[in-house]
Amino acid sequence: MKQMQGLDSVFVSMEREAAPVHIGSLLIYDPSTAKDGFVRFKDILSFIESRLHMSDTMRQKMVKVPFGIDYPYWVQDSNFDIEYHCRHIALPKPGDWRQLCIQAARIFARPLDLNRPPWEFTIIEGLDNIPGVPKGSYAMLTKVHHAAIDGVSGVDMMNVLHTLTNDDTEILPRDNWRPEPDPSQIGMFARGYARSLLNPVRQAMAMRHAAPGMVRAAKGLIQRDFDFSALMKAPKTRFNGVVSPHRMFDARTFDMKDIKRIRALATGSTLNDVMLSVVGGSMRLYLDHYGELPDTSVTTMAPISVRSDNEKNTAGNQVAAMFVPLGSHIPSAQERIRYVTEETVKAKSFTTALGARQMAEMSKLAPAPVMNIGAMLYSRFKLADHIKPIINTVVTNVPGPPVPIYSAGAKLIGMHGMLCLVDGVKLGHVIHSYCGEITVNFTACRSAIPDPDFYSECIQNSFEAHLAAAAALEKSTNSKAAAGATPTAEKKPVKKPVKAATKTVRTKTIITKSADTKAANSHSG
Incomplete structure (x- = not known):
């Protein structure tokens, strides 16, 4: 028996039927690499069952403390049944990408049974008309409660x-x-009551450890090394409000x-900066299409893992924001990625000054009753519809393996992430990398994005605008390099030497700007 951490308990308290708090992946496999060239459902079941013991998450369930006086506990489930957690369906013909997305969204919208180990795998067959996917391939939709894993420990589960x-x-x-x-309800209540008496002492000790970081953060704010403008200026958009x-x-x-x-396009930019800029461009195109583009920038929350090496393959969340x-x-795509790169440096500086690990540790000390009551009131009174948001979306970057991996002998050929939505945030993005490719995946509330095909086009158009800007910069750079390498004409000898004054010539660097490609005016709902 192991007690949850504070942040894990936050995700449990946020759970409600209309907004389940689980994360997952849509994985696509080619079974032609398996032993007999195909994989049966019972082969998948047997493969997973043989490896359950390699993950702490798979066979443990959560047990809540009476009256929510303390954090819930993880207990190894004595009634574990793998066939309850693994399901099997098939798409009707023609079995195309749109059908797979619709089915994945429907399954993902259903809450998990929190009286059992909080995960489900659904095998989906019938993927016969998806471009680039071999016939006979199948998909696996995974759902795991966010209290059990974060993005990094989710990768650990993938490896298992x-x-x-x-x-x-x-x-x-x-x-x-x-x-x-199952632990005694009376015993859990007694321990919870005792912990609540000692919680002020633990909070004081945590504040003492966090004090140096708070001083560094305050100093940086005074010196304008970073600021809170990202949080203060986030506009209210269709991506905010109560989730359906x-x-x-x-x-x-x-x-x-x-x-x-x-x-x-931007000096010092990272892969993450590029994807943040692409997402910013796609949200711009979508909002502009509906005449809802705000004057100030939308803001994202990007989770940061603080999980150490000795915490790999352990349950729970070790993240800061x-x-x-x-x-x-x-x-302009070029100007946007420069802006995002500068803002990311500021945000990282603030997180570093405050101490990402200290931020994560502080979140573990929030009293359980306060979290439970706060989440209940926030949901019941629909406060997300009435208060100013501090973020408009979530973008989480989850790197995958750079080499092919297999499950039950079938080769993984596609990896797509799915994200939970909570009141106040109706749109979330997962960035996945795998074998030289990178995917931008989004999960949205239907009330925010009723036309996912069109938002997907906006992502594509935003990316192409960035690529066009990069191509223009390359062309400009190559032209200048070629001009600099052109030999000068030979000068005729001068009979009488003339002493010339030295003059310094300053040249201006010309940078081609490229605006985002406009989204198509017509789109499918």
Whole structure:
């Protein structure tokens, strides 16, 4: 039996039927690499069951403390049944990408049973008309409660459920798993009451450790090394407000080589900066299409992992937050990525000064009753519809393996992330990288994005605008290099030497600007 951390308990308290708090992935496999060229559902079931003991998350359930006086506990489920957690369906013909996205969104919108280990895998067959996907392929939709994993520990779970080769010769560690009986409700209440008495002492000790970071942060604010403008100026958009029970999902895939070309648009930019700028451009195109583009930039929350090496493959969340404006008020892709790069540096400086690890540790000390009551009131009175937002979306970057991986012998050929939505945030993005490709995936509330096809086009158009700007910069740079390499004409000898005055000539660097490509006026709903 193990007690949850504070941030894990926050996700439990935020759970409601219309806004379940789980995250997941849509994984696509090619079974032609398996032993017999195909994979049956029972093969997948057997493969997963043989590797359950390699993850702390798979066979534990959450048990809540009476009256919510303390954080819930993780207990190894004595009634665990893998067939409850693994389901099997097929798409009707023609089995195209749009059908897969609709089915994934519907399944993802349903809450998990929190009386059992909080995860589900759904195998989806019938993917016969998806471009680039071989016939006979299948998908696996994963759902895991956010209290159990964050983005990084989710990758650890992915590693547990996959192998580096398509054979089954891997030697697995011994399964020493033992079920546990449910803890006594009276005992949990007594421990919770005792912990509540000691909580002020723990909070004081945590504040003492966090004090140096707070001083550094205050000093940086005074010196204007960073500011809170990203939080203070976030506009209210259709992406904010109370979340409905309905979800939309779609994704776009790009070549990693193009990302590296785009990075040249802004000195010091990272892959994450590029994707933040692309998302900012897509939100700009979408809002502008509906005549709702705000004058100030939309702002994202970007989770930062503070998980150490010795915390790999452990349950729970080890994350802090970084807040970055996405430059949606800037029409030029080149100017936007420069803006985002500068703002990201500021946000990282503030997080570093405050101490990302200290921020995560502080979140563990919030009293459980306060979190539960606060979440209940926030939802019941629909405060998200009435208060000014501090963010407009979430963008989380989850790197995947750079080499192919396999599950039950089937090769993973597509990886797409899905994100939970909570009141106040109706749109979330997951950036996934895998084998030289990078995908921008979004999960949205239907009331915010009723036309996911069109928002997907906006992502594509924003990316192409960045790529066009990179191509223009390359052309300009190459032209200047060629001009500089042209040999000068030979001068005729002068009979009488003349002493000439030296004159310094200053040249101006010309940078071609490229505006975002406009989104199509017509789109499918």
